[in-house]
Amino acid sequence: MRSNLLSMQLFRLLCGLLEEKTGVNYHASGIETFSAKVYARLEVAGFDAPLDYYYFLRYDAASTDEFDALVDELVVNESYFFREVDQLKSLRDDVVLPLVERGERPRIWCAAASTGEEPLSIAMLLADAGVLSHVDIVASDISRKALARARSGEYNIFSLRACPLDMQQRYIDVTAGRIVVAPEIRAKVEWHRHNLLDASAIASFGTFDGILCRNVLIYFNDATVRRVVGTLSGALRTGGRLFVGATESLFRFGILMRAEEKNGAFSYLRAHE
Template sequence: MWRVDPSGPGMTEEEFRLLRDLVHAHCGLWFRDDSRYLLERRLGPRVQALGLKDFSAYHRHLRFDPGREAELDEATDVLTTNETYFYREPNQLRTFSRDILPALACARARERRLRILSAGCATGEEVYTVAMLVREAGLFDGWDVDIVGCDISRRCVAHARAGAYGEHAFRNPEVEPLRRWFQLRGGKWVVDDAVRRSVRFHRENLLDPGALATVPGVDVVFCRNVMIYFDLAARRRVLRRFHERLRPGGWLLLGHSESLLNVTADFEIVHLESDLVYRRPATLPAGEGT
């Protein structure tokens, strides 16, 4: 059998299907039929680290070993794509600052409460960008503001909590005005303490039945470049959950290549000046809820 790493185990077609299906059931990630070598390359080091003979033994370990939960975390960590950076997808962020935040400042003026979720936040750049934009808007001083980031990867969540980044995280030049919210310490750009204290991160698998239970009544969900790795069934499950968690009229911001066409009709599309975004309708369709 041809191997990615000749010193590592090779993955048979059967092993590929078993592992691919197990990973999909766990977290929604879907690997196409031509991704066997990707799985072999990323999971091979785990088989070796555990001293197992081959990928069949690894599959059994993931299903039946008492340490399977911890190993599923390890496998998920190496299989997810965690690419992110500050001020990613600037058009949408401009829309967020210019249109969505002022609309929410009016809509929530009585209760003075704002809830924002970044689902699949990777190492936290999206969450801190959003927190900085909320501060810069100057519309929510003295409000109860809760900005939450979640990700399935423990490694990413730990990095996000630490809030320290290399220059590469600033590769979009449009982030420069936000640089004032960082201090350079020991060669890393560390997020300002006040901004760090204003956000929270937790590890969450969006596919878990109880996912996002601690973040009800959300005004804006960012879920950008996460569901592109899911199959249709997993996307629908996660979107159903966002729909439940969003307040009526709440906003759903996806990555620029993502569309809900043929996925769900639960959200309406809204054309704003710089971008198209989705929204949970403010009122129920006629005939529902009666």
């Protein structure tokens, strides 16, 4: 039986390609899982040898679909409703509500939204505050598979582990063994496929009052974090806020945005043009 463990050299070649295109940095400690996923994909794609598969991905213009399928297998899509909820409440109270009170129409973007629990949680909080119809919510991710799940609005029980019961009762149907988000909540989120490294595509996306980019920067190296945060700050309107994950402090990057703690949640304010 052949071994399905990549050589360190092939592991580095494939990781280099993936990091170049997606920013995601894979550690050698994960070589076994990484190898198993690569072998599963290369067999489906009809290759015998991982080096041929690498050449195909690297040099063949027809490899885009296969590359996307490999990314789908390798990215970590972990998410759940009301994750790090203090930030979601700060987005509502410190970004959305003041703008709505001034008669403006806030735009919110969940970058790297995975299977959609994050933008849908925001929509539920805004529906509860009676302002959902005054806000535009855009959500994006690089993974086609995650977006397909997000668009379906259907989840498993683990997604509900931090979901307050009242929110669940109001906006999530858990009858008949299926967990489905209410259509009026789902209809408020506009889903897009976007790579955070693609600055020009993001520029065409318009500007936002609040951007969430949580639990994805941890997979990037420092140079990529700087690059992505630069792109995101360019997509923020003056007075807009960027929210990153609790373990993803941007302090050491010396960024131009101002870090603020409001109601127990950190965010980065774009104070000037």
